Amino acid sequence: MPDIFISTKKEDPPQKPEIMEEPPMHEEKPLHERNFYKDRKSVHRHPLSPYALLPANVSFETKNDGEKVVLLLRRHPITNLGWLIVFVIMLFAPSVLSGFPLLDFLPDNFRFIAVLSWYMISTAYFLENFLSWFFNVNIITDERIIDVDFYNLIYKHVTDAETNKIQDVSYDMGGVIRTMFDYGDVLIQTASEIPNLEFMAIPHPSQVVKLLQELRIEEQVEALEGRIS
Numbered sequence: 001m002p003d004i005f006i007s008t009k010k011e012d013p014p015q016k017p018e019i020m021e022e023p024p025m026h027e028e029k030p031l032h033e034r035n036f037y038k039d040r041k042s043v044h045r046h047p048l049s050p051y052a053l054l055p056a057n058v059s060f061e062t063k064n065d066g067e068k069v070v071l072l073l074r075r076h077p078i079t080n081l082g083w084l085i086v087f088v089i090m091l092f093a094p095s096v097l098s099g100f101p102l103l104d105f106l107p108d109n110f111r112f113i114a115v116l117s118w119y120m121i122s123t124a125y126f127l128e129n130f131l132s133w134f135f136n137v138n139i140i141t142d143e144r145i146i147d148v149d150f151y152n153l154i155y156k157h158v159t160d161a162e163t164n165k166i167q168d169v170s171y172d173m174g175g176v177i178r179t180m181f182d183y184g185d186v187l188i189q190t191a192s193e194i195p196n197l198e199f200m201a202i203p204h205p206s207q208v209v210k211l212l213q214e215l216r217i218e219e220q221v222e223a224l225e226g227r228i229s
Helices: 077-097 108-135 176-181 205-228
Strands: 051-053 069-073 138-141 144-152 155-162 166-172 183-190 196-203
Touching: 069 196, 069 205, 077 108, 108 144, 138 205, 144 196, 166 205, 176 183, 183 205, 196 205
Parallel strands: none
Antiparallel strands: 051 069, 069 138, 138 144, 144 155, 166 183, 183 196
């Protein structure tokens, strides 16, 4: 007689606990693999930005058909602090000096003209410094790097070099102020007629160096693929 207390059904073997595999960490691909700028639209539209990545509606005189601006750089805004302080002092100088009898010997009309001339000089001082900051730009495209030195409205100096001629890229960021606000100088050594290009006091110099290195690698890969094909 079978024992009613013993089950005749076989029990399933104990299952091993499932081990959840962690998803692989996202690895940042190099520029030529992730199509950083080729397949993306413009993402930066602020006209006064010192660090404009993929800027919209940016053009220059020697731009080629199909050439795309990857990065537009200006000096860090903190570099404008010195002349802005001088400009503010110039604005308030007539009000402060009105308490001193400097121009009392002049008629009222002449004093008005003197003060008006002072404000015109102050405005010219502001415009000269602002235009110098605004038009002194460094441009990185998918084909070359361009350094624009703007001196005045009738004179500027433009230097460019193709990306495949870049030999070495380095940056210098020393001092408390530069470290705090993350800006510095980028030195680019090339094999072109102009051996060195300098991007002075630009924001995020380490990122600029990284981008230039990736662009150089991309040019080398494309050149190698062209030889193979």
